[in-house]
Amino acid sequence: MRKRNVCSCAIFYTFLTSACGIYKPTARLVINNDGVNAVPLQVSITKLGENNPSHILKETLQPGIHEIPAGRFQKGLYFVTAETGTGSVKQTKPVSLDTDRWIIINYLDNDSATIQRRYGYIDTSYLKKNGERFSGIDLFTENRMLPTLLKSNTKNNQSPDR
Numbered sequence: 001m002r003k004r005n006v007c008s009c010a011i012f013y014t015f016l017t018s019a020c021g022i023y024k025p026t027a028r029l030v031i032n033n034d035g036v037n038a039v040p041l042q043v044s045i046t047k048l049g050e051n052n053p054s055h056i057l058k059e060t061l062q063p064g065i066h067e068i069p070a071g072r073f074q075k076g077l078y079f080v081t082a083e084t085g086t087g088s089v090k091q092t093k094p095v096s097l098d099t100d101r102w103i104i105i106n107y108l109d110n111d112s113a114t115i116q117r118r119y120g121y122i123d124t125s126y127l128k129k130n131g132e133r134f135s136g137i138d139l140f141t142e143n144r145m146l147p148t149l150l151k152s153n154t155k156n157n158q159s160p161d162r
Contacts, residue, residue, distance in 0.1 A: 024072040025097045030146065031068065033061045034118075035109030035135075040085025043105065045070060048077040048094075060085075061107070073097050082107075082137050089128055091137040102142040109135045 033039055040060045044053035055071055075098050082105045083090035095101060108115065111133055115122055127136035 024074055026072050026100045027055075027070040027095075027097060027103055028101070029057065029066075029068040029070050029103050029105065031059075031061055031066045031105045031107070033063045033066070033107050035063060035107060037109070038062050039107060039109065041105075041107065042083050042085065043070075044081045045073070045095075046079045046081070047074070048079065053081075054078070070103070080139060082139055084135070084137075088130070089135045089137050091126070091139045093139045093141075095141050099143055102145060104140050104142065104146070106138040107136075108138070109133060 027045065029043060031041065031043075033041075038060050040058070043057045045055040046053040054073060057068065057070065059066075059068070076096075078095050078097055079092055080095050080103055081090065081092040084107075089107075091105075095103060108127065110118075112124075115134060124134060126138065127134040
């Protein structure tokens with residue numbers, strides 16, 4: 001009887017440790033194009049210590065919020081780089097993918113009055129001036145779905161007959 005309990009515990013422990021090693025976190029991109037025009041954007045996700053990106057996404061984004069699944073990755077530290085098609089605006093930040101992550105990218109391209117009206121005071125040190133307009137990319141991560149996306153996903157999934 002005791003051997004069976006020991007064997008059961010050993011099998012359970014082996015299953016538990018192997019299952020934890022198989023888990024791969026999911027990265028989801030939430031991109032907000034806050035400009036008035038479509039913009040070509042390239043997002044690359046590169047594991048620390050590697051030269052080739054694990055994932056490259058090239059999209060021409062219309063104004064508005066876009067949710068794009070980036071894929072599953074091995075646990076570890078990654079660098080996320082977002083840049084416009086021309087390469088004039090670029091932002092790189094480290095992201096720890098030890099659990100599922102939401103990578104939020106906000107692209108701004110407007111004149112200063114519109115930016116101030118929409119956001120209030122904003123630090124323009126990360127913005128690049130192009131004539132009368134300011135352009136920039138802000139990048140940050142969350143470990144849960146944003147409440148505003150949850151509301152919009154719930155509305156989109158409801159059928160019209162409800």
